[in-house]
Each structure stands twice: as structure tokens, then as C-alpha cells.
Amino acid sequence: MSKIHVTTNINGDAVEYLCEPQETLLDVLRNQLNMTGAKEGCGSGDCGACSVTLDGRLVCSCLVLAAEAEGKQVSTIEGMADGEELHPLQKKILEHAALQCGVCIPGILVAAKALLEKHPDPTETEVRYWLAGNLCRCTGYDKIIAAVMDAAAEMRGA
């Protein structure tokens, strides 16, 4: 079976790859493109550790075929910081000590960024519902929610 040739855009850069029909976008990001920020937690769309945006929509990259990225704009955690300058959400996660093992954090950052682009001034309840598909087994969520609320306030002020 011949591989599928895909031309896409990841974090603003034109990217081409060859993939098998059953390979997911997450497989290609991690195994071919060496973008290992997105994690495979469950592989069934339940944990959110593989979150990326596809044409601006938050999705689980484990539930997107690599072939489906043809002609799309993909954004991953690797595109979040501006060079050495961390995104406000990344800074606030560190400031609030909102991570322990860190496996869920790339997905949470991508998801939270998508939230703040749509709703710059969310309530705590809105943040909790938006991030309900991002599981964290370490923190108990409170510090993550506080960090997102704090980053939202700072970004509104900036």
C-alpha cells in the first residue's frame, strides 16, 4: 500500500510528510516530525493530552488521521512560546506551581489558549467545563484553574 503524501502547515511552517492511512496526526507529530509535546495518554479522545488545534478548532490529535491534515493549519504546543519568551499561560502555570509530572500540561496549555482566544474573560465554571476533557492525575486541578484565570486577567490587561 502506497503512503499518502500530505502538505500542511504546522505552527506557521509549511510541512510535508508521508503517512499510512491509519496513522494519526499524533503519530506523525511525535514519530516523524519530532514534535513530542503532544502526548498519547489514552488514544481514545478521553484525556486531552494530545490536544492541538486544527484550523483553530481544539481537537484530540489521536482522533485525527494524519491524512486529514492536508491543507489545514495545525497549531501545537511547540508553537506557543515566542522563541525563548514563554506565553503568559505557560508563565502562570509555572508561577502557580500548577504541574507535577507534567504529562497533561501541553494539552492543557493548548486547550486553555483556545479558550482564551474565544472567551478572554471566562468564569471559573467556564474554565472548568472547557478543560473537562483534559485529565490531570497529579494536581487536583485547582492550581491549573487558578493559573488559567490569572493568565486570562493578565492577557486582558496587556
Place this chain on the structure above:
Amino acid sequence: MRYVAAETVEQAVALLAGETGDARVLAGGTDLLVQIRMDLIEPDLLVDIKRIDGMFDITPENGGYRIGAAVSGAMLGEHAGVCALWPGVVEGFELIGSTQVQGRATMAGNLCNASPAGDAVPALVAANATVRIAGPDGTRDCAVADIPVAPGKTSLGKGEFITSVYLPARSDSAADAYLRFIPRTEMDIAVASAAVSLEMEGDICRAARVVLGAVGPTILIADQAAKTLVGTTMDDAALDALATACSDLASPIDDKRGTVEFRKDVVGVLAKRAAKIAQTRAGGKS
């Protein structure tokens, strides 16, 4: 397994109809790709329909809306017109999965997955929604209610797929609502659910349609229950009769998520509460 992104409806139909093995339609993929990865199915061909014109369109039509088969929950929830006309349909669809799942999941996919617990389905049936189906013999329209025939089985024939969902027009004094019971607040599958669509005239309910989910092998249309509301002011007696009729109709299974007795009881409570929400929404519109 092969993957083809069809460019036209005709190409998709030809691919689906011509495949001798197992061919599947890929729209949002939030059920299909999970089933493939869990080795529950082993398709020979995936036909991606998202490059076909119109699959992401939401178009006003005869006072209602035609919704392309690939429109996601996130897209539908951002459409002010559909949210105002059929709030119960939107709230049912939006209950499915996480934000990430909502970014991809589709109503047609939820319908074709044919789970009796699919949250998008009861409110679509209560709305008398139809789907447009493309197939080897051309295009046909079919009531949403006639698509699921058993758990995991639909009435779609070989080579057929849904291209759009149509939500009809309704009067300004009509509204709908959907409620489900789950043991937590988010990210779960309905243990029991109820959709109610009402048309009011002043304080009197003129027409009602009640549909139950997750309490039978497919969704259940509760026509006897709906009749208990028609001609009433939806007072406590009418609502109690509604709940009883829904509980009587339900024929759920016993499993770890809920007993038969619990599901029968709670589906009546949900119908009653959904009816009150729909009543309030209908009144608030005029």
C-alpha cells in the same frame, strides 16, 4: 485499510457502493477512529466526506435550517439562528464529549453510531428532523427517527450516507429542551434521557413531542406521554401524568450504571423537567 478524501457526493457514493469489503464514512471520526483503534472494527476503506462542498454549511431553508453532515458541535453552538430556533437540539448535541470532541463530532455521526444513548438523537427526533441521504439510486429524505433500527445498526443501505440534517420551521411560541442523567457533571454517557418539543398557545400546550433515550434498544417516541400535555396548562397533574407515561414506556436494561427500576423512574423525572424548561423557553420567546 485505504483512505480516500472524496471531492463530490457522487464520488463518495461510488466509493462506498463499489467497495467489496467494509467501507465506512469518516466525518468527525470521534466514534469511528476510536472503534478502529480498539479493534472493534477493521474497515477496508474510509471515505472522508469533509472535502465535499456544503458539508460544513448551515443554510436557512423554508424557515428552518439545513445543516451539513460535517458540522461539528462547536460550529452549531456558535450559530445564533439554530440556537434560537431549536435550543434543545443544540443542548443535546453539545452534551457529547469534551471541548476537543465537540471540535469534530457531528450529529449525523452520532445518529449513525446508533447508540440508544446518543445525546444528539432524542431532540432531533422530537424536532421531527429529517436527513438527506445520498446513495446509488440518487437522493432521498428520511425521518431521523427511522435511521436507527437496533443498537449499532441503521436503516442506511449499501453505498448510502447522510449529507445533511434538516431542522424544520416552528412558530414563535414553540421551544424544546433535552436533559440526561449521568452520575457526574460532564464527560459521560446518558443513563437515561428525555427530549421534549412543545408548541404553546398562551398558557395552553397545543402540541407536544416527547422522545426518550437510553431506556430501550433505540430511542423511544413517547406519543402517549406527549398526549398527556396537549390541551393542558402543563400543571402538576399533567406533568405527573407525563412522567408516569414515560416511566411506563421505558424498557431499559440493568447494568452497572443504572438499574431498570432507577432508569424507569428517572426518565419520567427528566421528561417532566425538560417539559418545564421547554415551556419556559416557549413563553420567553413571545
